[in-house]
Amino acid sequence: MSSKKKNAVSGAAVVNQRSIPWLPIALVTVVAVFAAAIFGFVYSKHSDKAEAKAAQTAREQAAAEFKPSPQNPDPSKNIPGVKTADYAGQKHVRPNDRVAYDQSPPFGGPHDGVWADCTGVVYPQAVRSENMVHSLEHGAVWIAYNPDKVDQPGIDKLKQRVEDKPYTMMSPYPNLDKPISLQSWGHQLKVDNAGDPRIDQFITALRQNNNGVYPEIGGSCQAYPGAFDTNNPPPFNPTPPGPDAIPMSGEGANAGSPMGQ
Numbered sequence: 001m002s003s004k005k006k007n008a009v010s011g012a013a014v015v016n017q018r019s020i021p022w023l024p025i026a027l028v029t030v031v032a033v034f035a036a037a038i039f040g041f042v043y044s045k046h047s048d049k050a051e052a053k054a055a056q057t058a059r060e061q062a063a064a065e066f067k068p069s070p071q072n073p074d075p076s077k078n079i080p081g082v083k084t085a086d087y088a089g090q091k092h093v094r095p096n097d098r099v100a101y102d103q104s105p106p107f108g109g110p111h112d113g114v115w116a117d118c119t120g121v122v123y124p125q126a127v128r129s130e131n132m133v134h135s136l137e138h139g140a141v142w143i144a145y146n147p148d149k150v151d152q153p154g155i156d157k158l159k160q161r162v163e164d165k166p167y168t169m170m171s172p173y174p175n176l177d178k179p180i181s182l183q184s185w186g187h188q189l190k191v192d193n194a195g196d197p198r199i200d201q202f203i204t205a206l207r208q209n210n211n212g213v214y215p216e217i218g219g220s221c222q223a224y225p226g227a228f229d230t231n232n233p234p235p236f237n238p239t240p241p242g243p244d245a246i247p248m249s250g251e252g253a254n255a256g257s258p259m260g261q
Contacts, residue, residue: 063200073211076187079201083188089137089215091250098237099130100245105144105173106133107183110250117223117230118142120164123171126236131228135169136185138219139208143199144173144181150194154179157194167208167221174238185214 066075076082087108093099099110106129115134116127132142143158150158158180162170173181178190182199184206191198210217223230246252 063197063204066201066205068205068209068211068213070211074205074209074213076184076189076202076205079189079198079205081189081191081198082202085186087186088250089185091253092134093130093246093253095234097130097253098241098245099133100241100247101129101133102248103188105129105142105176105181105183105188107136107142107188108186109133109248110246110253111137113254114224114227115219115221116169116233117228118167118169118221119223120162120166121169121230122159122162123169123233125171125233126173126238127171128234128236131234132169132171132183135221136183137214137216138167138221139210139214139217140167140169140184140221141203141207142183143168143170144176144183145170146176146179147172147174149176149179154194158199161199161203168203171236174236184209187213 066079068075076084083103085103085108091110092113093110095112095114097112099106101109110130111133112128112130113134114131115138116131118135118138118140136142143162145155145158158170162168178192180191180194180196180199182189182191182202184202187202187206189198189202206213228234
């Protein structure tokens with residue numbers, strides 16, 4: 001082969017052996033994958049919030065027929081499973097007193113002179129019943145749950161009904177006989193799961209129902225400064241009340257309240 005032909009072949013080989021820019025390609029690929037992951041995360045979060053809001057709206061619309069009115073002052077009477085009892089208000093006990101409540105969780109009767117914060121608070125630990133009952137006297141709804149019977153998705157569903165909702169509070173309640181129990185003054189409903197539509201019906205019917213359903217209309221739900229620490233509330237006492245406990249009749253309870261409510 002002539003030298004001219006050899007050079008031609010050699011030149012063709014040089015032209016065909018072009019290098020591939022692997023580094024730029026790899027960088028572009030990494031950026032694209034990262035951007036897709038970020039977009040997917042943001043979209044997922046937005047979608048979850050939208051679904052939660054839609055579910056809340058649907059629950060509220062479904063429960064709308066249970067909104068109280070002068071013609072129907074206590075719509076909870078139409079909710080299957082609601083238990084009622086008559087309790088006298090304004091029977092206050094001292095901070096160290098125990099009350100021999102006739103229900104568990106209690107939903108009325110003698111209670112501490114200081115109410116628990118019920119401004120849409122989700123308590124991570126069980127709270128002293130005597131303080132929680134006082135909040136019911138002010139028109140609040142208390143959602144109690146058995147931490148051994150409600151999983152995290154169920155707890156999250158319950159939180160959606162409580163967080164930032166006035167006159168609502170939530171806390172675990174050890175050894176509760178049902179997974180979930182709702183309390184308002186003189187009313188109680190126990191259910192098996194957080195998706196039960198009666199939960200929203202109960203809240204709609206009884207939270208701040210100003211038709212004579214609870215004793216202290218206009219009572220505050222804001223924690224009284226210096227009297228109740230929302231971040232460190234008095235703990236729940238799981239032991240049975242002793243013989244010195246205040247009976248449901250209120251005998252031995254103080255008259256009035258240091259808070260004036």
